[in-house]
Amino acid sequence: MIKIAGLTKTFPSGARALAGVDLEVKPGEILALLGPNGAGKTTAVRVLTTLCGFDSGHVAVAGHDIDVEPEKVRQAIGYVAQETGVDYFLTGRENLTLQGQLYRMTKADILARSAELGEYFDLTTQLDQLVSTYSGGMRRKLDIATALIHRPKVLFLDEPTLGLDAPSRQSLWQYVRRLNTDLGLTILLTTHYLDEADKLAHRVAIIDNGKIQVIDTPDALKDTIKGDAIILEVADTQTIPKLQYVLANMADVQDIRIDGPHVHVYVAQGATMIPRLVDATRASGAEIKYLTFARPTLDDVFLRYTGSSMTRKKDGSEPNAWWKQWAGKGGGKWQKQWQQDQTATETAAAPPPEAPWQRWQNQGDTSDGAPSAANSGTWPQQEAWRDAQTSVPDEARQKAWPESQHWQSDEGGPKTKASWKQTGKPGPHTKD
Numbered sequence: 332m333i334k335i336a337g338l339t340k341t342f343p344s345g346a347r348a349l350a351g352v353d354l355e356v357k358p359g360e361i362l363a364l365l366g367p368n369g370a371g372k373t374t375a376v377r378v379l380t381t382l383c384g385f386d387s388g389h390v391a392v393a394g395h396d397i398d399v400e401p402e403k404v405r406q407a408i409g410y411v412a413q414e415t416g417v418d419y420f421l422t423g424r425e426n427l428t429l430q431g432q433l434y435r436m437t438k439a440d441i442l443a444r445s446a447e448l449g450e451y452f453d454l455t456t457q458l459d460q461l462v463s464t465y466s467g468g469m470r471r472k473l474d475i476a477t478a479l480i481h482r483p484k485v486l487f488l489d490e491p492t493l494g495l496d497a498p499s500r501q502s503l504w505q506y507v508r509r510l511n512t513d514l515g516l517t518i519l520l521t522t523h524y525l526d527e528a529d530k531l532a533h534r535v536a537i538i539d540n541g542k543i544q545v546i547d548t549p550d551a552l553k554d555t556i557k558g559d560a561i562i563l564e565v566a567d568t569q570t571i572p573k574l575q576y577v578l579a580n581m582a583d584v585q586d587i588r589i590d591g592p593h594v595h596v597y598v599a600q601g602a603t604m605i606p607r608l609v610d611a612t613r614a615s616g617a618e619i620k621y622l623t624f625a626r627p628t629l630d631d632v633f634l635r636y637t638g639s640s641m642t643r644k645k646d647g648s649e650p651n652a653w654w655k656q657w658a659g660k661g662g663g664k665w666q667k668q669w670q671q672d673q674t675a676t677e678t679a680a681a682p683p684p685e686a687p688w689q690r691w692q693n694q695g696d697t698s699d700g701a702p703s704a705a706n707s708g709t710w711p712q713q714e715a716w717r718d719a720q721t722s723v724p725d726e727a728r729q730k731a732w733p734e735s736q737h738w739q740s741d742e743g744g745p746k747t748k749a750s751w752k753q754t755g756k757p758g759p760h761t762k763d
């Protein structure tokens with residue numbers, strides 16, 4: 332259903348996001364692209380959904396070459412971006428209608444399909460309420476519903492459960508599973524949650540530094556790590572080389588991986604090995620702070636194929652650090668500063684998260700590839716349609732989006748409500 336061969340993409344800044352990706356997603360499969368922040372997941376999905384160009388390679392989605400028939404690809408796919416793409420000022424049904432209109436569906440079809448999707452995602456009773464009153468989980472469900480309005484065959488979900496609490500995540504997984512089993516949708520999802528990839532995907536592709544490091548079923552991946560995993564966290568990393576030497580010479584130790592202060596020891600029988608490992612560690616002069624013992628997880632697989640633990644990588648990078656620094660400061664300075672920071676830290680691993688309003692700013696900029704069908708012309712159409720069909724009084728919209736909340740929301744940015752009003756451009760919640 333998806334075929335990628337030798338895909339490369341380097342941004343004008345010099346960041347090499349995709350360094351030769353080869354991947355095949357079979358029809359009816361859920362494939363998880365698992366990797367830490369900055370691995371290239373979003374870039375890969377943006378290429379596959381025709382939202383950005385690429386340097387070299389071949390990409391086909393639903394039997395259409397992405398270079399030759401991008402429109403046919405767009406018709407066959409649904410895309411849920413990393414940040415929510417639904418409009419907070421509209422109701423759930425209005426969002427669905429807007430999306431249906433962008434796909435040039437008939438009014439009757441949009442009505443029927445919206446009702447069907449509302450029911451499917453258990454949103455029927457909330458469908459005529461403003462999205463700003465929805466919980467994070469409901470918003471995400473609506474986001475997926477809008478991506479499905481035109482009955483696509485392939486669904487792309489970029490970090491679908493990012494920022495959701497545990498119950499909402501589990502509930503969303505159920506919907507994703509059902510979309511796959513009931514409707515036969517082929518699903519490519521990206522995630523940096525190991526459990527999500529493990530529980531949801533038929534196959535997992537581990538991506539790091541713009542390359543697929545390994546791909547297989549979660550079980551087969553875990554089976555490549557034989558036996559049990561014992562993780563020793565030592566008090567002093569300087570004691571590790573000697574410890575490693577001692578452990579490597581012990582019978583029954585199959586493999587050792589070092590990740591910061593964590594020494595991962597792979598053995599056939601964890602339970603019987605623990606006392607021996609503890610004794611050997613003491614004898615080597617190292618002090619154990621913590622010891623954990625588990626069946627190998629995808630994190631062990633990740634460590635094996637990339638040389639560092641996914642969990643630690645994740646902790647080490649703070650995707651919103653840049654954003655937090657400038658959020659709420661207002662004025663035009665932030666952007667200049669950001670540009671300076673960009674040049675200064677060109678090699679920094681994670682890009683600044685693309686704020687939603689940046690997207691409309693960048694819409695006309697085709698240097699990064701073709702703009703999406705959904706983007707072009709969206710806003711004038713939406714304004715006109717909203718004026719004509721609005722069923723929610725303006726006061727209700729104002730109330731649901733009080734000024735004080737404007738920049739404290741998760742979608743916030745240093746753009747004021749006043750300037751939004753003046754420009755007439757969309758606020759911090761635009762459709763990707």
Ligand SMILES: Nc1ncnc2c1ncn2[C@@H]1O[C@H](COP(=O)(O)OP(=O)(O)O)[C@@H](O)[C@H]1O
Nearest residue numbers: 342346348368369370371372373374680681682
């Ligand atoms: N718009 C952009 N401009 C410049 N570099 C970018 C841009 N988007 C992503 N990158 C770079 O590409 C790499 C991959 O980013 P991304 O695909 O967003 O990763 P992920 O989704 O796995 O977190 C990052 O190292 C980042 O620096």
Ligand SMILES: [Mg+2]
Nearest residue numbers: 372373413490
């Ligand atoms: Mg991403």
